[in-house]
Amino acid sequence: xxxxxxxxxxxxxxxxxxxxxxxxxxxxxxxxxxxxxxxxxxxxxxxxxxxxxxxxxxxxxxxxxxxxxxxxxxxxxxxxxxxxxxxxxxxxxxxxxxxxxxxxxxxxxxxxxxxxxxxxxxxxxxxxxxxxxxxxxxxxxxxxxxxxxxxxxxxxxxxxxxxxxxxxxxxxxxxxxxxxxxxxxxxxxxxxxxxxxxxxxxxxxxxxxxxxxxxxxxxxxxxxxxxxxxxxxxxxxxxxxxxxxxxxxxxxxxxxxxxxxxxxxxxxxxxxxxxxxxxxxxxxxxxxxxxxxxxxxxxxxxxxxxxxxxxxxxxxxxxxxxxxxxxxxxxxxxxxxxxxxxxxxxxxxxxxxxxxxxxxxxxxxxxxxxxxxxxxxxxxxxxxxxxxxxxxxxxxxxxxxxxxxxxxxxxxxxxxxxxxxxxxxxxxxxxxxxxxxxxxxxxxxxxxxxxxxxxxxxxxxxxxxxxxxxxxxxxxxxxxxxxxx
Amino acid sequence: xxxxxxxxxxxxxxxxxxxxxxxxxxxxxxxxxxxxxxxxxxxxxxxxxxxxxxxxxxxxxxxxxxxxxxxxxxxxxxxxxxxxxxxxxxxxxxxxxxxxxxxxxxxxxxxxxxxxxxxxxxxxxxxxxxxxxxxxxxxxxxxxxxxxxxxxxxxxxxxxxxxxxxxxxxxxxx
Numbered sequence: 001x002x003x004x005x006x007x008x009x010x011x012x013x014x015x016x017x018x019x020x021x022x023x024x025x026x027x028x029x030x031x032x033x034x035x036x037x038x039x040x041x042x043x044x045x046x047x048x049x050x051x052x053x054x055x056x057x058x059x060x061x062x063x064x065x066x067x068x069x070x071x072x073x074x075x076x077x078x079x080x081x082x083x084x085x086x087x088x089x090x091x092x093x094x095x096x097x098x099x100x101x102x103x104x105x106x107x108x109x110x111x112x113x114x115x116x117x118x119x120x121x122x123x124x125x126x127x128x129x130x131x132x133x134x135x136x137x138x139x140x141x142x143x144x145x146x147x148x149x150x151x152x153x154x155x156x157x158x159x160x161x162x163x164x165x166x167x168x169x170x171x172x173x174x175x176x177x178x179x180x181x182x183x184x185x186x187x188x189x190x191x192x193x194x195x196x197x198x199x200x201x202x203x204x205x206x207x208x209x210x211x212x213x214x215x216x217x218x219x220x221x222x223x224x225x226x227x228x229x230x231x232x233x234x235x236x237x238x239x240x241x242x243x244x245x246x247x248x249x250x251x252x253x254x255x256x257x258x259x260x261x262x263x264x265x266x267x268x269x270x271x272x273x274x275x276x277x278x279x280x281x282x283x284x285x286x287x288x289x290x291x292x293x294x295x296x297x298x299x300x301x302x303x304x305x306x307x308x309x310x311x312x313x314x315x316x317x318x319x320x321x322x323x324x325x326x327x328x329x330x331x332x333x334x335x336x337x338x339x340x341x342x343x344x345x346x347x348x349x350x351x352x353x354x355x356x357x358x359x360x361x362x363x364x365x366x367x368x369x370x371x372x373x374x375x376x377x378x379x380x381x382x383x384x385x386x387x388x389x390x391x392x393x394x395x396x397x398x399x400x401x402x403x404x405x406x407x408x409x410x411x412x413x414x415x416x417x418x419x420x421x422x423x424x425x426x427x428x429x430x431x432x433x434x435x436x437x438x439x440x441x442x443x444x445x446x447x448x449x450x451x452x453x454x455x456x457x458x459x460x461x462x463x464x465x466x467x468x469x470x471x472x473x474x475x476x477x478x479x480x481x482x483x484x485x
Numbered sequence: 486x487x488x489x490x491x492x493x494x495x496x497x498x499x500x501x502x503x504x505x506x507x508x509x510x511x512x513x514x515x516x517x518x519x520x521x522x523x524x525x526x527x528x529x530x531x532x533x534x535x536x537x538x539x540x541x542x543x544x545x546x547x548x549x550x551x552x553x554x555x556x557x558x559x560x561x562x563x564x565x566x567x568x569x570x571x572x573x574x575x576x577x578x579x580x581x582x583x584x585x586x587x588x589x590x591x592x593x594x595x596x597x598x599x600x601x602x603x604x605x606x607x608x609x610x611x612x613x614x615x616x617x618x619x620x621x622x623x624x625x626x627x628x629x630x631x632x633x634x635x636x637x638x639x640x641x642x643x644x645x646x647x648x649x650x651x652x653x654x655x656x657x658x659x
Contacts, residue, residue: 359582365571400543 002327004465008457015454022447026132034121037128041121126199127438133198134434139448140189141286142310142426143456144182145303149311150175151242152275152304153342158245158268164338166480167330170469171319173246175311177463178456180242183235190231190286194224200434203292215292222289230285234278241271253472261475279304287426290433294372296361302353303429309346309391310422313415315339318460320408320415327469333406334485340405340414344395347418350425351392376428379437383424390421423449489634490516492619493645494627494652498524501628504648505530508632511644516631519623538607542600549595553588619656627651 031037154172157165193201202208203215203222215222245264252260280300288299296302316339322328323336361369376384394417404410431439471477495501501524508515515531528535558577561584566574573579605611623629634641638655645653 355582355585359585362582402539 001467002322002461002464002469004461005325008461012454012457012461015450016458017454019447019449019451019454022443023132023136023451026135026444026447030132031125031128034118034125037121037125040128041124124438127435130199130434131438131440132444133200134431135444135448137189137200137434138423138426138430138445139452140182140186141430142307142423142449143178143452144186145307145426146310146314146456147176147178147182148238148279149307149309150315151179151238151311152272152279152308153311153315154245155241155268155271155275158264159272161265161476163476163479164335164483164485166471166474166477167328167483168315168319168335168339169249169471169474170467171322171328171464172315173249173467174460174464175314175318176242176246178459180239181455181459182452183239187231187235190228194228200430201289201292203289218292222292227285227289230281234282237274237278238271241267241274245271249471249474250467252474253468255473258473258475261473287429290430291372294369296357296369296372298353298357302350302357305346305350305353306422306425309343309350310419312339312342312346313418316343316411317415317419318464320412322464322469324408330470330481332483334483336408336411337402337405337485338483340399340411343411343414343418344399344405347391347395347399350422351388354388354391372432375432375436380428380432380439383428383439387421387424387428390417391425394418394421488658489638490656490658491632491634491638491641491645492652492654492656493630493632493648493650494620494622494654495630495649496627496651497649498628500649501630502527502530504630504645504650507648508630508644513632513641513644516633518631519619519629521624521626521628524628538600538604541603542596545599545603546592546596548599549592550588552595553584553591557584557587 031040150172154169154176157169157172192198193204196204199205203218204224209215209219244267248260248264248267252258252264283300283303287303288295316336319328319331319339320336323331358373361373395414398410398414399405427439427441427445474480493504495504498520501518501520505515505518505527509530509532518527518531520527554577561580562574562577568574572583577584618624619631620627620629630645632641632645634655642653642655
């Protein structure tokens, strides 16, 4: 039996407390109205937005000058022509004309500039108000989907009758114990979105839908009641599988035959079918609908690859931790090696899907699709391409070596980079549609991650302490104990 | 000095594994072991050095991706940078997504083929090569261990008889 070390418990509670403080700070410092936004923009006039403003102003000035020049030239030509007739009169008229025209132009541009500025401020206000919400959302969905990735991996191991993994089943069940907690928090978050506490999903705003034909035609699918019911069904379905699978696994320990094992086999197969359908829809509902004007067919697979590799990495991390504390006597370097191979393989799989999605859209360059990537490349250049480095280049170069796949510190390093990389990946998927160019990995973002990480550690290790770490009567447990690669 | 060798023939891979371990423990030098199929763990028992073929493959893959990059940079960017369907051919990086499928395939192609050729060369295999089979049964259901004799013929014969060999032969090798 594992006992939750008091140090780790304190650590997780500190993470949660610090995270909560940071999240609160993020919400308190978000601007409440346009005036605050104006102050923020003025104070950062040397930053990105100030420049844009200057540019606009400079452009307006330039236009004025052009108009004025033009008038002056005209006036000069006119004056030259008329010179012979009435010199004095014409000159006066010419002098008056350009001044008047100039004034009119100036007036006009001032009005439109003010309206534009107002619109710009409202836009920035929405982005800045979204920022703490989006930060919370990214961390919330990321950790929930990690436990989902572990659950999918666990179900696959059951159905594939893998001979190596049964010694890791309790670790996987421990990690998936976060799923009920995570899904409740996530569901509450979705309900808050529906109650207009935030502006993450613009199609939830009837005002936006009324003026947006594209979204309006999608409202048969993207409407709050249908959306929230779908979310409820998915979350309940996943949690039911998790609950019964863990229960049957424990019951199998005490039983005299393999009936519970067979039951688990059947529900796992059923779950995988349910999962692949709901996973795809989930990715449209919770991530793709952030950008409701954009669509991609392999998006569901892409999201799946991202959290699946994170889930496997999380299994490896927790296993390495428990092993280093001496709790997993039957887990040897061959098990670790296998997990590392999965980390490697699915990192490449993620890259394959990332590139397939990017390259197809880049190559065809259809305006309604390419905007998605233009936003990301122009505004999120470092996170967008940094995710490739962290999720592909680094793992492929480190984990390609057989010997490295057995060395704890290398695996921990690779795992941390992969997990951080896939956080960035979710960040890239959600932030551009919610905060646009106002993104920053600052207090709200880090605090949200810390809070959910603390909660994750607390829930997972509490669950790990509740049941023995080695299943007793699994038909493949002996093979798994002696697994050697 | 005569080139005498002992052929100890076994008909079970488990017995062979034990015999190899005993022979190693007794410090007799194993020249070669012939088996009809891969015996898991035999190389470890014989103390053979691990293969470096994977390292070769990695290097060949690097060569492949370098070649693909150089080739497409020269053809598409340096030599004749045409506008083909609006693709940006001003620099390699700007048009790189279009080159990735080729870069990938060339990496795999070079890694795979050069590694296979390396394997053939290192294990001296080619179409008209004379087979080096000491006993035809070793391709079917027998295992053969070849051990050099250094004036200790009787001792070796009795040693291999005790390891469960179904047949022990002393052969003059040229």
